[in-house]
Amino acid sequence: MxxxxxxxxxxxxxxxxxxxxxxxxxxxxxxxxxxxxxxxxxxxxxxxxxxxxxxxxxxxxxxxxxxxxLDAGQDRARARALAAERIAALDGKIAELQAARSALERLARQCHASQEGPCPIISAFDRDGVTMVSGSG
CATH class of the missing domain: 1.10.1660.10 (Multidrug-efflux Transporter Regulator; Chain: A; Domain 2)
Incomplete structure (x- = not known):
């Protein structure tokens, strides 16, 4: 059953x-x-x-x-092609994440280096003078 x-x-x-x-x-x-x-x-x-x-x-x-x-015995070329497409997409995502990590590390170093002026981390996410991080709400 x-x-x-x-x-x-x-x-x-x-x-x-x-x-x-x-x-x-x-x-x-x-x-x-x-x-x-x-x-x-x-x-x-x-x-x-x-x-x-x-x-x-x-x-x-x-x-x-x-x-x-796909047929496990006959369609190996297509399975490899699908895997290659996925690998390329992963490589692109990895590069994007590494760039984001580097940018955030740079901002953290700048924030640590000086107590003067606005925090570079918060300023980086500020759009049109309106801070995206808010103390209210």
Whole structure:
């Protein structure tokens, strides 16, 4: 006897609505109602685990859908291409985060170096003379 959608969701570490969303996206099948209730099996648990693992690697749901459609023995080139796209996106994000870290380090050094004038950290986030950090509210 299979598991209910709530048991599947629990096994996958997600909520029931997430499972339903994946079903609407075509990532997980929707079994027929047997005796009025849908039952899921170990294959559904594996598929849910695959989706969550691929999301952890940063793949989009569209890319995950494509990965799920690929034949593990025949479509290696496309799987590599999808991985290369993801690696390039990660490299871009890493560069962006490193630049943000460097800028914040510079601002922190400037703030520490002098007690005169406005704090460089706060001033950096000030737009049109209106400070984005407020003491009220």
């Amino acid at each position: 299979g598991m209910t959608i709530s048991a599947l969701a629990k096994a996958g570490g997600v909520g029931v609505e997430t499972v339903r969303y994946y079903q609407r996206r075509g990532l997980i099948g929707t079994p027929d109602r047997g005796a009025g209730i849908r039952r899921y099996d170990a294959g559904d648990v594996r598929r849910l685990a695959f989706i969550r693992s691929a999301q952890g690697a940063g793949f989009t749901l569209d890319q995950i859908g494509e990965l799920l459609q």
